[in-house]
Every structure is written in C-alpha cells, then in structure tokens.
Amino acid sequence: MDVILKKSIEKLGEQGERVTVSNGYARNYLIPKGFAIQATKQNIAVLEHEKNLIEQQKKKEVKAAEKIANKIRSLSCVMKRQASDQEKLFGSVTSMDIASFLKDNGVEIDRKKIQLEEPIKALGTYRVPIAIHSDVTVELKVKIQKED
Numbered sequence: 001m002d003v004i005l006k007k008s009i010e011k012l013g014e015q016g017e018r019v020t021v022s023n024g025y026a027r028n029y030l031i032p033k034g035f036a037i038q039a040t041k042q043n044i045a046v047l048e049h050e051k052n053l054i055e056q057q058k059k060k061e062v063k064a065a066e067k068i069a070n071k072i073r074s075l076s077c078v079m080k081r082q083a084s085d086q087e088k089l090f091g092s093v094t095s096m097d098i099a100s101f102l103k104d105n106g107v108e109i110d111r112k113k114i115q116l117e118e119p120i121k122a123l124g125t126y127r128v129p130i131a132i133h134s135d136v137t138v139e140l141k142v143k144i145q146k147e148d
Helices: 022-029 041-074 095-104
Strands: 002-005 018-020 036-038 077-081 088-093 118-122 124-133 134-148
Touching: 002 041, 018 036, 022 036, 036 088, 041 124, 077 088, 077 095, 088 134, 095 134, 118 134
Parallel strands: 077 134
Antiparallel strands: 002 018, 002 036, 088 118, 124 134
16 A cells, blocks of 8 residues: 655655555554555645645745855954963853854844854854754854953
C-alpha cells in the first residue's frame, strides 16, 4: 500500500515522503496512529500544495533574515572594558552583552543565536558568528578596548 508520511519515521522515511508498506502495517499502525495517510490522488495533490506553501514561507523567512544580516554587517561593535596591564579583562564579554548591543542598535536577536563559543576575556578584535536563520549566518566584528 502506498502511504504519505505525516511524521518522519526512522528507517521508513521523512515527513511528506511517499512510501510503500505492507497493507497490515499501514492499516493497523501507521494510519490509526496518525503517522501516515493513504496515497490517493486527492491526498497527493494536497501534499504538493502544502509543500509549495511551506517553500514560499521559507523563502519569506530567508529574505527577512537577509535584511537583518545586512543590518548587522553594517554595524561595528566597540566595547570598552576594564583590563589589566596584560590585556586581560576584569570579567568578560558574553553573548548577552552582544545581544544588548544589537538591541540598542535596533536589531532584536535571541542571545542563543549568537554563536560565541566562550566568553571573550582579552582585549582585541573578534568575529562573532550569528545564526539568524538555518540558512543565514552573519559575522559581527566586535572590538574590545581598554577603558580609560
């Protein structure tokens, strides 16, 4: 029996995929549990329509993420912190500090999207990757200077 998977099932297929399974497996397990629907012409047409809608939505999200990325590229983050003579910071610069800087400059980003492996603990210039969308990542140039 041909079925269309509503959810991804390990060793069988991904969501939206059309697979062939035994009649008993489909009738007794997949369809009653809501994991699949029978692959009729009508259901296939509905699936294709949903795929198109999802694709259009994803394009809109990527376009919006690109706008945010361009705004972040235009920014230059300069932070002044107290530091020792060996150029070590008293404290550190974290993703929360960077998120706060971005918010002050009109860009709302969840701090979890800022991919700072570990807090910055020394003076210098750093490139911090920010994953705005699964397909869009941008680097923010962060310069840490000694406070006078």
